[in-house]
Amino acid sequence: MQSYRLSSSGAGLAGLRSTREEVPSPGPGEVLVAVRAAALNHRDQLVLDGDYVLPVRADGIPLAEGVGVVAEVGPGAGSGPAVGSRVVPAVFPRWRDGPFALDVADQLGGSLDGMLAEYRVLPGDALVEVPGFLTDAEAASLACAGVTAWNALTGGRGVRAGETVLTLGTGGVSLWAVQLAAAMGAKVVATTGDDAKAELLTRLGAAVVVNYRTAPDWPAAVREATGGRGADHVVEVAGTLAASVAATAFGGQVDVVGFMGTPAPVDPSALFTGGVTLRPVALGSRSHLVGLVRAVATHRLRPVVDRVFPFDRAPEAFAHHRAGGAVGKVVVSVATTGGR
Template identity: 45%
Template sequence: MTLPTSYRAYKSNADGYQNLQLTQVDLREPKPLEAVVRVHAVSLQFRDLLVAKGDYGLPTGAGIVPCSDMAGTIVALGEDARRFFSVGERVCANFAPDFLAGEPTPENRAALGGERDGVLAEYVVVPAYSLVRVPEHLSFVEGATLPCAALTAWNALTGSTPIKGGDTVLVLGTGGVSIFALQFAAASGATVILTSSSDAKLALGRKLGAHYTINYKTTPEWDEEVKKITNGRGVDHVVEVGGLGTIERSVNAVRLAGSVHLIGTVSKGASGIPLIPAILRSIKLNGVVVGSVRQFEDMNRFIEARGLRPVVDRTFPFERAREAYKYQDAQGFVGKVVIEVVEE
């Protein structure tokens, strides 16, 4: 196809998502190892709210294109990139385009929608080596949920201390990372304990495979309830997305030498990591920031083998991206919020 000379993209100046500006951007030809991707769908993260509000922990440039997670179709390839992909293939770009395998380094950690331009646009030009094929059974909307939330959950559960059948996993909340963690853990043969403040969300969690559920509003000492469920042993893994408001109870809920995967900061609180209990009980505190292209490929094979489908709470059209941000900010959703750039 003939590429357009320009396309629409949102830009952020860290002055709130209400002030995202829809602008016209020139589209250039791809370099030898690059691909031009027609974006079909973009999913939102809690991180996107931080970037939009100027609260992100890493520096971002003025007028940056926000968001890290997309699915789309390759429409043009540089000469060297044609060895790996073909025009017309459905792909996602990895959260950190240069993070191919192994451990994150200062050289490969720069991510889309934060330290470099993101994907809330009609087209993106990215390194072809950062692309991963979308599982065949998933739509573009479903595929757009994979690069950050799904891969973060996958890295937590299969990274430094891999999950195994028979393990017990505590999942906090029902946001994107948490729902994927629930699905991955259940599909791996683990017993899953899910917390939420909503009985309706917990009911959905049980349909997705949660074996036990705890409403932390009616059971504020949910860590003690976890211990009862596990006969005093504690869980093998905690998917810890809360932060200051939950870390103390998470450490109390995990077994001796168990793993607490530190992912999010969505809950408010004044407590810090309880160092003495963590040390005395040999707790593994595992900081997780998404994952590599190789992990993404491994995860997609698992998703295809198990026939898993992401949970999409609601979609918004491209022109109503600010409304999608507002809906994300309200935190009433389960799973993922997606912006459809091209309506399916």
């Protein structure tokens, strides 16, 4: 089979190499998955650059997110998906439910081999079947950004119908958050620095779009759009934590997903006087993935896909993703050559 491996974390794109290896066989409780597509996320660039916060195995297969079809079931995996089922694996295969802990921190595309290969052996109980109406590229985009957005919106106090959710920009997590929050009956206020992207955000479910370039005091614009109250929930992805707190309603929640660059410091008094809760979000569990897939099936949600690259051009997919102009998911299509 064909696969890609990283010669070492920190080598950048130069460390990504194409390899040919034997198709693995599933052991007890495992299944062999013929991969159809794998998707890129910001974390995958961090792995390439040696900046990822969790351990990364040497010579590992990259990409945490993907979709495939069960090709073979190992002994003792009979209660899992059957042969022929189209499935996505949880990024943290051993994190079934409950709070995140270091003893379940093994993750695909990091300390475990990821999805940029024609075949992968995976734990049967880490897999979730996906709706048939999604394309492979769309289904490959569920388990990382989608699960993170789902965790942000359903964890802690959770979003209730009629509340206001603030999303920032048009990254993968934010685009998912817009769709999911709107499906939950929330009013979505989204920010962007590009008026051309406002139409996409509106189409996905945003009721109000604020351009933070033409309105640099965007927290004030958010408050204006919410009758002076502010947002009940903020999905914070940009490292603008102080501004996000300023845009949050009294008693609201800021779900801290990540940051770009150096985050601005937050005045603790702003948290106290505003009654704001900060909640860190570390992707999500298999239970979060199940919840997301159920919501996607119920509301027929489709993730935004920017571009699909063929398997032999996977390095170009990484370069395109790193350039930062993609709106939606960058996906690598994986066509198996068949056989062992």
